[in-house]
Amino acid sequence: MEKYKDLIIVGAGIAGVTAAIYARRAGLDFFLFEPATIGGQLLYMEKIDNYSGIPTGSSGSDFASGLKDNLKSLNIEVTSQRVERIEEDSGKFQVNTDSSLYESKGVIIATGASFKKLGIKGEEGYTGKGVSYCALCDGFFFKGKEVAVVGGGNTAVEEALYLAEIAKKVTLIHRRDRLRSLDYLQKELFSKNNVEVMFNSEVKEIRGENFLKEIIIENNKDKNTSSLTPQGLFIAIGVRPNSVVARDFLSLDEKEFLITDEYMNTSRKGVWAAGDCRKRPLRQLITAASEGAIASVSAYKHIRGGYISS
Amino acid sequence: MEKYKDLIIVGAGIAGVTAAIYARRAGLDFFLFEPATIGGQLLYMEKIDNYSGIPTGSSGSDFASGLKDNLKSLNIEVTSQRVERIEEDSGKFQVNTDSSLYESKGVIIATGASFKKLGIKGEEGYTGKGVSYCALCDGFFFKGKEVAVVGGGNTAVEEALYLAEIAKKVTLIHRRDRLRSLDYLQKELFSKNNVEVMFNSEVKEIRGENFLKEIIIENNKDKNTSSLTPQGLFIAIGVRPNSVVARDFLSLDEKEFLITDEYMNTSRKGVWAAGDCRKRPLRQLITAASEGAIASVSAYKHIRGGYISS
Numbered sequence: 226m227e228k229y230k231d232l233i234i235v236g237a238g239i240a241g242v243t244a245a246i247y248a249r250r251a252g253l254d255f256f257l258f259e260p261a262t263i264g265g266q267l268l269y270m271e272k273i274d275n276y277s278g279i280p281t282g283s284s285g286s287d288f289a290s291g292l293k294d295n296l297k298s299l300n301i302e303v304t305s306q307r308v309e310r311i312e313e314d315s316g317k318f319q320v321n322t323d324s325s326l327y328e329s330k331g332v333i334i335a336t337g338a339s340f341k342k343l344g345i346k347g348e349e350g351y352t353g354k355g356v357s358y359c360a361l362c363d364g365f366f367f368k369g370k371e372v373a374v375v376g377g378g379n380t381a382v383e384e385a386l387y388l389a390e391i392a393k394k395v396t397l398i399h400r401r402d403r404l405r406s407l408d409y410l411q412k413e414l415f416s417k418n419n420v421e422v423m424f425n426s427e428v429k430e431i432r433g434e435n436f437l438k439e440i441i442i443e444n445n446k447d448k449n450t451s452s453l454t455p456q457g458l459f460i461a462i463g464v465r466p467n468s469v470v471a472r473d474f475l476s477l478d479e480k481e482f483l484i485t486d487e488y489m490n491t492s493r494k495g496v497w498a499a500g501d502c503r504k505r506p507l508r509q510l511i512t513a514a515s516e517g518a519i520a521s522v523s524a525y526k527h528i529r530g531g532y533i534s535s
Numbered sequence: 536m537e538k539y540k541d542l543i544i545v546g547a548g549i550a551g552v553t554a555a556i557y558a559r560r561a562g563l564d565f566f567l568f569e570p571a572t573i574g575g576q577l578l579y580m581e582k583i584d585n586y587s588g589i590p591t592g593s594s595g596s597d598f599a600s601g602l603k604d605n606l607k608s609l610n611i612e613v614t615s616q617r618v619e620r621i622e623e624d625s626g627k628f629q630v631n632t633d634s635s636l637y638e639s640k641g642v643i644i645a646t647g648a649s650f651k652k653l654g655i656k657g658e659e660g661y662t663g664k665g666v667s668y669c670a671l672c673d674g675f676f677f678k679g680k681e682v683a684v685v686g687g688g689n690t691a692v693e694e695a696l697y698l699a700e701i702a703k704k705v706t707l708i709h710r711r712d713r714l715r716s717l718d719y720l721q722k723e724l725f726s727k728n729n730v731e732v733m734f735n736s737e738v739k740e741i742r743g744e745n746f747l748k749e750i751i752i753e754n755n756k757d758k759n760t761s762s763l764t765p766q767g768l769f770i771a772i773g774v775r776p777n778s779v780v781a782r783d784f785l786s787l788d789e790k791e792f793l794i795t796d797e798y799m800n801t802s803r804k805g806v807w808a809a810g811d812c813r814k815r816p817l818r819q820l821i822t823a824a825s826e827g828a829i830a831s832v833s834a835y836k837h838i839r840g841g842y843i844s845s
Contacts, residue, residue, distance in 0.1 A: 243587040243821065250585060250675040252700040274609070275560060277553040277824050278601045279588050281608035291588045298591035299584070361832070365560040390562040390839070413840060487797060488816050506798050507829045511553065514587050515825030519817045522671070529700070530723060 230254040231528050233320050233329040235308045235470065238265025239510055240500025241335035242292045243517030244524075249299045251525045256327060258320075260307035263296070264289025265337045266501070267510070271353035274365055276510050285353070288510075308336075308470055316495060331495045331524045334475075334483065335517060336467040338501035338508075343375065343460055347431030355437025356458045360384035361509070363457070367392050372457035373440060374398065375428055381461035382406040382414050388459065389417045396453060397422045400445060431458065466502045478504045489520035497523050540564040541838045543630050543639040544831075545618045545780065548575025549820055550810025551645035552602045553827030554834075559609045561835045566637060568630075570617035573606070574599025575647045576811070577820070581663035584675060586820050595663070598820075618646075618780055626805060641805045641834045644785075644793065645827060646777040648811035648818075653685065653770055657741030665747025666768045670694035671819070673767070677702050682767035683750065684708065685738055691771035692716040692724050698769065699727045706763060707732045710755060741768065776812045788814045799830035807833050 232248055234241050237259030245257045262268055270285030279288060296303065306322035311332060313319075320327045340358035342348060348356060357363040360374070364387055372392045374385045377399035383406075385397045397414070402424050404411050414420055423442065429450070430441040440458055443450045466482045476484045476492035482504035489497040499516035501508055542558055544551050547569035555567045572578055580595030589598060606613065616632035621642060623629075630637045650668035652658060658666060667673040670684070674697055682702045684695045687709035693716075695707045707724070712734050714721050724730055733752065739760070740751040750768055753760045776792045786794045786802035792814035799807040809826035811818055 239587055243585075246585050246587055250671075251697070275553075275556050275828070276588060277549055277556060277605055277827075278586060278598055280601070281605050288588055291590070295587055295591050361560075386839075387561065507832055509825075509828055511821070511828050512825045515819075515822045517587075518585070518819055518821050522817055529696075 228326065229328045230256055231329060232256075232331045232333065232524050233258065233308075233318065233327060234333045234335060235320075236265070236335035236337055236467075236500070236502075237263045237303050238335060238337045238500060238513065239267065239292065240337070240513040240517035240520075241333070242296060243514045244333050244335060244499060244521040245301050246295060246299060247518050247521035248524065249301050251521070251529075253525060253528060256304050256329070257301060258304050258306050258308050258322060260305060260323070262289070263293050263303060267292075269352050269358075270362065272363070272366060273510065275362070311470060311474055311496075313474075313493065313495070318495065330528050331497070333517075333520045333524055334468075334471055334491070334496065334498045334502060335500045335520070336470060336502045338464050338466045340460065341463040341465060343428060343462065345428060345430055347433070348460070351431050351433055351437045351458075354435065355433065355456065356431060356460065358460050359508075360387045360459050360461070363459075364388050364391050367457040369393050370456040371454075372396075372459060373453055373455040374459045374461055376461035376463075377401055377404045377406065378461075378463070379406045379410060380463070382410045384459055384461045385420060386410070386413055386417070389420050392457070393419065395420045396455065398426045398428060398442060399424055400427045401425070428458075464501075464508070468502050471498075471502075487519075488523045489516055490523060495527060538636065539638045540566055541639060542566075542641045542643065542834050543568065543618075543628065543637060544643045544645060545630075546575070546645035546647055546777075546810070546812075547573045547613050548645060548647045548810060548823065549577065549602065550647070550823040550827035550830075551643070552606060553824045554643045554645060554809060554831040555611050556605060556609060557828050557831035558834065559611055561831070561839075563835060563838060566614050566639070567611060568614050568616050568618050568632060570615060570633070572599070573603050573613060577602075579662050579668075580672065582673075582676060583820065585672070621780060621784055621806075623784075623803065623805070628805065640838050641807070643827075643830045643834055644778075644781055644801070644806065644808045644812060645810045645830070646780060646812045648774050648776045648792075650770065651773040651775060653738060653772065655738060655740055657743070658770075661741050661743055661747045661768075664745065665743060665766065666741060666770065668770050669818075670697045670769050670771070673769075674698050674701050677767040679703050680766040681764075682706075682769060683763055683765040684769045684771055686771035686773075687711055687714045687716065688771075688773070689716045689720060690773070692720045694769055694771045695730060696720070696723055696727070699730050702767070703729065705730045706765065708736045708738060708752060709734055710737045711735070738768075774811075774818070778812050781808075781812075797829075798833045799826055800833060805837060
């Protein structure tokens with residue numbers, strides 16, 4: 226196997242796949258590395274309503290199959306290796322995977338992010354079956370229903386507020402005795418009459434059959450347990466970018482998201498970032514795809530010498 | 536008909552449609568105005584290979600039907616009126632269409648852009664049938680074939696260079712005796728041995744049967760005519776944003792594209808722009824869709840009071 230190509234794309238979620246499509250069409254030689262399944266977080270999504278052009282209500286796994294078909298149609302191969310370290314030697318990049326060493330003129334990092342998990346019984350099994358990590362993605366499916374949100378930071382309170390406009394009732398469950406979110410968000414939250422907040426409360430177990438049915442909550446002061454039966458449970462305790470490969474190599478923000486400009490240039494010439502691993506205004510499938518396209522065209526310009534502006 | 540809603544979205548190309556999808560899912564009340572057909576420039580696209588998730592090679596009109604289905608599934612109505620003027624009265628927006636006056640708390644401008652046309656016989660008929668206005672969109676379909684590019688500015692030269700990597704031969708046809716593009720682009724162009732430049736030359740007619748077959752070229756000095764038989768003709772004489780509605784109301788760049796930040800905020804609070812009418816790093820379907828989503832979430836935050844960050 227040849228070890229040197231124009232470009233290396235790290236990750237085959239929607240950002241990396243879109244970058245690969247644009248790179249193929251531009252005639253670049255590249256590797257696309259993905260140690261797991263094509264589609265990344267798509268695989269955890271039950272239904273997708275907000276990616277214009279694909280049928281409303283498509284499943285995440287159908288969407289991921291669509292991406293696989295896109296790659297196949299353009300003869301793009303995925304190399305099933307995990308990228309572990311990237312180094313630069315005067316404009317050339319050495320990329321170490323779990324099984325070999327590769328070299329390229331440019332690298333696109335599209336490694337995604339992972340939602341922090343509660344790590345409780347039932348969480349994994351009911352993800353996409355009532356349990357979600359993204360109100361903006363899945364909130365609409367709970368129109369007129371009862372939902373619960375876990376967390377106490379800005380994201381949790383924002384998600385509770387967003388859901389309050391859609392759902393019949395929202396219960397915010399937080400393990401501390403006060404929220405950590407910004408004041409104006411808290412004020413807004415307490416002004417809603419379809420929102421209830423449970424303090425000192427931790428979700429201990431998620432139960433159901435085919436779909437979420439019940440959550441078991443423990444009060445961490447008096448250790449009493451209670452039960453709620455929301456149709457949806459949104460876990461909003463944080464997101465962790467998969468940026469370990471970029472640590473000490475590229476500029477990251479305080480939460481370790483990669484910092485780029487609008488051309489997806491990172492702090493290092495010849496390296497671009499796209500999708501959930503990047504600090505960005507909106508974390509969605511469609512924005513990740515767009516960023517993959519932009520990163521790929523930026524890479525093309527850099528590698529081929531500065532052209533194609535539109 | 537009610538004349539006041541939270542939000543008004545101007546234009547139902549892919550940016551406006553995506554904004555509408557996000558607005559519906561967030562529970563906003565809105566109008567979506569489009570005087571012509573849903574899908575905008577999509578209708579001129581023969582084949583789409585670079586919008587991840589939809590089948591490779593889908594036609595523009597299939598894609599536009601997909602957008603119509605998305606709107607239908609979410610019960611989003613399109614109001615068939617042309618927006619002619621927007622005014623602000625202390626945070627409320629008056630939107631004048633060709634038949635009535637509407638009011639809202641926010642406006643998303645997604646009016647798109649139009650490629651400048653040569654205005655010659657055959658141009659309209661063969662658009663999408665060999666004639667294209669975007670090398671990055673359609674260049675790949677001419678792999679190993681002969682193509683011609685019309686124009687002499689940066690975009691034309693960049694497109695010729697891009698095509699030179701894909702096509703067997705590229706002829707650049709320019710009406711003046713020298714190129715207007717940046718020096719380094721010209722140098723790069725003249726270094727390619729599969730690129731030929733015809734100066735003082737104007738395409739006068741496009742001929743074919745089902746597909747482009749021949750172009751008639753006039754030398755504007757000696758008035759001699761000649762003929763070329765490329766498989767593809769790329770017209771790269773400029774793009775005009777459909778921003779007339781924003782003139783004197785919002786900040787535009789020197790080419791009249793709307794200036795925004797990465798949240799799609801224009802120079803006026805309560806007004807956002809998305810898609811081809813906006814100054815942006817990459818003019819593509821996927822970037823327009825992404826911008827529609829971002830603009831819509833920014834509008835939601837503004838209208839509902841500052842929340843939902845991810």
